[in-house]
Amino acid sequence: MNENFKLDIKKRPRRLRKTQTRLALCEETHVSPSDLILPVFIKEGKSGADKIPSMPNVYRHTIDSLLRLCEKASKKGIMAIAPFPQVEQSKKSLRADEALNPKSLANRAIRAVKKRFPEMAIVADIALDPYTSHGHDGILDASGEWILNDETVEILAGMSVLAAQAGADFIAPSDMMDGRVGAIRNILDECDLSDTAIMAYSAKYASAFYGPFRDAIGSAPKGKTKKYLDKKGYQLNPANAREALREAQLDEEEGADILMVKPAGHYLDIIAKIKERTTLPIAAYQVSGEYSMIYAASKNGWLDHERVVKESLTSIKRAGADMILTYFAMEV
Ligand code: PBG
Numbered sequence: 001m002n003e004n005f006k007l008d009i010k011k012r013p014r015r016l017r018k019t020q021t022r023l024a025l026c027e028e029t030h031v032s033p034s035d036l037i038l039p040v041f042i043k044e045g046k047s048g049a050d051k052i053p054s055m056p057n058v059y060r061h062t063i064d065s066l067l068r069l070c071e072k073a074s075k076k077g078i079m080a081i082a083p084f085p086q087v088e089q090s091k092k093s094l095r096a097d098e099a100l101n102p103k104s105l106a107n108r109a110i111r112a113v114k115k116r117f118p119e120m121a122i123v124a125d126i127a128l129d130p131y132t133s134h135g136h137d138g139i140l141d142a143s144g145e146w147i148l149n150d151e152t153v154e155i156l157a158g159m160s161v162l163a164a165q166a167g168a169d170f171i172a173p174s175d176m177m178d179g180r181v182g183a184i185r186n187i188l189d190e191c192d193l194s195d196t197a198i199m200a201y202s203a204k205y206a207s208a209f210y211g212p213f214r215d216a217i218g219s220a221p222k223g224k225t226k227k228y229l230d231k232k233g234y235q236l237n238p239a240n241a242r243e244a245l246r247e248a249q250l251d252e253e254e255g256a257d258i259l260m261v262k263p264a265g266h267y268l269d270i271i272a273k274i275k276e277r278t279t280l281p282i283a284a285y286q287v288s289g290e291y292s293m294i295y296a297a298s299k300n301g302w303l304d305h306e307r308v309v310k311e312s313l314t315s316i317k318r319a320g321a322d323m324i325l326t327y328f329a330m331e332v
Pocket residue numbers: 125126127128129137174175209210211212213214231286287288289
């Protein structure tokens with residue numbers, strides 16, 4: 001350096017980055033296991049867990065192996081799970097009848113977990129896609145192109161009561177029908193389930209990042225040219241932010257206890273905007289495609305897995321999420 005060169009500045013932000021201690025003292029965002037909700041896939045049967053090819057290290061569990069997973073999770077400090085059932089093909093129908101079975105796979109799993117691990121919070125997914133033969137989140141009209149809103153909400157409300165009676169802590173409608181939060185709140189209250197909370201998927205986008213999830217629960221239609229369903233008639237347009245604010249506001253007015261944004265990583269602006277406008281806690285769902293993308297790149301040696309996982313979760317929290325649904329929960 002030229003000896004005459006002198007940078008005359010008083011403010012040097014790097015001072016605070018000089019030592020590990022200074023860095024740690026100034027750290028604004030921490031992700032801890034108690035912020036995380038582990039999504040889990042479940043299936044019928046007694047045999048062990050299946051691999052999911054598009055989601056390395058994630059398995060589809062029988063109820064028995066789910067209980068073992070819960071034990072491991074609670075040892076790691078994970079206090080909440082969100083089960084998603086892979087419903088047998090023979091139980092799927094146009095009207096999603098199995099969704100209203102008190103002994104459905106999902107309801108049996110909730111009961112079994114609550115019995116063994118009463119302190120484990122359960123987020124029950126409320127949507128019809130695991131149960132419909134076409135894989136949509138609702139009942140199709142005669143044209144086969146449009147999901148009937150009110151008919152779908154009626155089933156979701158019934159499904160919510162069953163999940164709450166099975167012991168779910170949170171009812172989490174992920175269908176994006178209009179008015180479902182209010183209908184669910186009403187019916188829960190009528191059934192003396194006023195302590196069951198609603199975690200509303202308020203800003204759920206019509207995202208291409210759900211692909212691996214649809215493989216995992218088997219809701220991707222088979223043998224069609226288009227591999228994944230188009231859900232743009234109910235999920236939000238990824239180009240829109242104001243529409244997400246309107247959805248969040250409606251869910252809050254209808255009685256949601258927690259508002260969710262999904263996916264997370266590419267929707268940090270939405271998390272931050274909703275956070276500014278509500279005093280409710282915010283959840284964000286780091287979805288299957290986000291998980292698989294990070295996994296694929298790190299398996300190839302292109303990214304440092306541990307650091308990327310941590311950075312992705314920290315960013316979601318920094319944007320304003322109070323809790324994160326993530327398939328990385330066990331690793332963190
Ligand atoms: C459907 C549902 C989806 C996810 C959770 N619930 C997918 C969809 O809308 O098709 C996606 C989660 C993920 O990708 O990890 N009700």
